[in-house]
Amino acid sequence: ETGVTQSPTHLIKTRGQQVTLRCSSQSGHNTVSWYQQALGQGPQFIFQYYREEENGRGNFPPRFSGLQFPNYSSELNVNALELDDSALYLCASSLAQGSTEAFFGQGTRLTVV
Amino acid sequence: AQSVTQLGSHVSVSEGALVLLRCNYSSSVPPYLFWYVQYPNQGLQLLLKYTSAATLVKGINGFEAEFKKSETSFHLTKPSAHMSDAAEYFCAVIGSNTGNQFYFGTGTSLTVIP
Numbered sequence: 001e002t003g004v005t006q007s008p009t010h011l012i013k014t015r016g017q018q019v020t021l022r023c024s025s026q027s028g029h030n031t032v033s034w035y036q037q038a039l040g041q042g043p044q045f046i047f048q049y050y051r052e053e054e055n056g057r058g059n060f061p062p063r064f065s066g067l068q069f070p071n072y073s074s075e076l077n078v079n080a081l082e083l084d085d086s087a088l089y090l091c092a093s094s095l096a097q098g099s100t101e102a103f104f105g106q107g108t109r110l111t112v113v
Numbered sequence: 114a115q116s117v118t119q120l121g122s123h124v125s126v127s128e129g130a131l132v133l134l135r136c137n138y139s140s141s142v143p144p145y146l147f148w149y150v151q152y153p154n155q156g157l158q159l160l161l162k163y164t165s166a167a168t169l170v171k172g173i174n175g176f177e178a179e180f181k182k183s184e185t186s187f188h189l190t191k192p193s194a195h196m197s198d199a200a201e202y203f204c205a206v207i208g209s210n211t212g213n214q215f216y217f218g219t220g221t222s223l224t225v226i227p
Binding site: 004006031033035040041042043044045048056058090092094097098099100101102103104105106107109 | 145149154155156157158159162164203205207213214215216217218219220
């Protein structure tokens with residue numbers, strides 16, 4: 001148990017729809033990162049939020065967006081879903097920006113049909 | 114830029130045999146290196162990490178890894194494999210100038226044969 005919880009655990013969406021994934025960070029952690037893990041691949045960095053501000057972004061299009069709330073929980077939003085967006089989405093929380101320790105949630109499995 | 118390469122997407126060992134999972138890194142700055150394990154339908158669990166202290170790092174579940182700068186390697190080992198070690202293993206690196214953005218390898222699937 002890492003103390004990082006993600007919801008939902010699974011969901012199925014239709015191409016073109018929008019989806020929101022949620023993450024509750026570990027108590028006291030102010031930094032949240034999101035990763036996409038396609039089948040058979042390692043996780044790829046999407047973006048990071050530190051104290052409600054985006055703080056670094058990977059090579060993902062603008063239809064991937066996020067939010068961090070005052071309690072440091074976070075959302076990942078994906079618009080105009082494509083089939084290739086099917087993946088496991090992982091949230092990781094860290095005690096502070098630049099921390100070398102990250103605690104991962106169990107992930108949300110998104111299937112786009 | 115930081116990256117890691119995991120050699121061997123699949124490794125099979127007999128129960129009780131040595132486990133060796135290979136990872137080579139590329140980093141323009143002194144790296145922080147990690148090994149994570151992922152069980153089916155689960156998130157990532159930290160096995161161990163190297164942060165420029167001792168070059169031999171001991172982790173959980175009997176795993177250890179040795180940082181070798183001359184070989185740019187950070188291979189994961191366990192003297193005696195257990196059935197419960199069957200999982201996907203990921204090597205990862207972060208550079209000290211990129212916050213804590215992780216760069217993961219493509220993973221090695223470990224099978225333990227009874």
